Amino acid sequence: MLGSRLSRSLIRAYSTNRVRIVEVGPRDGLQNEKGSIPVSLKVELINRLANAGAVNIEAGSFVSPKWVPQMAGTADVLKQIKKKPNVHYPVLVPNQRGLQDLLTLLDENPSSPPLTDEIAIFTAATDAFTKANLNCTISESLARLTSVTRHALDRGLRVRGYVSVVIACPYSGKTDYKKVREVAEELIDMGCYEVSLGETVGQGRPHEVAEMLEEVKKSVPVERLAVSFGHFHDTYGTAVANVLTALEHGVRTIDSSVGGLGGCPYSPGATGNVATEDVLYALQTSPHQVSGSYQGDTIDLEAVSEIGWWISEALGRESVSRVGRAIRARKKREEEQKKLQSKL
């Protein structure tokens, strides 16, 4: 039932050129920060994003705090955010232990809407990356995730899948796109409603993205990728071009991080994700309408940009979003002009 409603809305999104954005800043963005991050800061970031209209906001991870200390306290984050109806707050779950911790939290804190209705499971297209990220091989991870997914679906949660290193791997070089296809197909077959293809290291060029997508589309319907693809980290500055290439190839969901927050603790040298503001700007006035993620067809780009600046400054640096920087520079110029005019 949930599956068919979801499929209908994904097909609608695909056929009407609507683009869905999954805001991953509070999870993928913050997980790469040095040291621990106060729960209160994560809660405020998520609330601000929801107030700006984001409806898919990754809220954290139920992973080992020894592996990723920045995601400690995700249970408290889920309890403290001001839940908005129609907003999804997915959390990453790597194994049964993570799922069990989440289910216990949900049982102990029944609410309507529930604290979360979605998990994201993750693996990769190379054994070397999977070993570094999950301490197991791809096939071991898929076996684990099959039972996690079955259990989560039984409990009424929806499940999203991730495949990392779809173009290149920091440990083993160029990725075999056939492997990306096989892993994505397995995630769909086990019950994921969509699969996000992660260009984790940010080395990918548009033509490589196109080739990879054409390979994956041989086995996975583009509508299922359309709502899951994206996640172009921006190490070499090709992320927005890659997003546009993905759209040309039928993809309709983009993962992005406000302020360009991010990176991956197991991808040395990778910088932040593609900034939400940069994607929104690139799509403004294009045939692609962004909705179903940032609500409505008109998006307050300036509000999103302000959040990018606010969180970056809270972390002790400037926003790396090019659009965020341009908007701030324009505002500064306008203020200076106003001051000048008032003196005349």
Ligand SMILES: CC(C)(COP(=O)([O-])OP(=O)([O-])OC[C@H]1O[C@@H](n2cnc3c(N)ncnc32)[C@H](O)[C@@H]1OP(=O)([O-])[O-])[C@@H](O)C(=O)NCCC(=O)NCCSC(=O)C[C@@](C)(O)CC(=O)[O-]
């Ligand atoms: C999967 C494990 C736990 C295996 O790690 P392991 O060491 O093999 O696990 P283990 O089963 O041997 O357990 C070791 C310890 O961890 C505990 N443990 C075990 N599981 C959990 C859990 N769920 N939550 C909390 N604690 C847990 C377990 O209880 C035990 O505690 P101890 O006895 O030593 O005190 C570890 O490798 C891990 O946590 N990895 C997470 C890595 C991660 O979060 N990476 C970043 C997210 S992926 C990403 O960013 C890519 C993505 C999604 O964005 C897509 C892209 O762009 O590429």
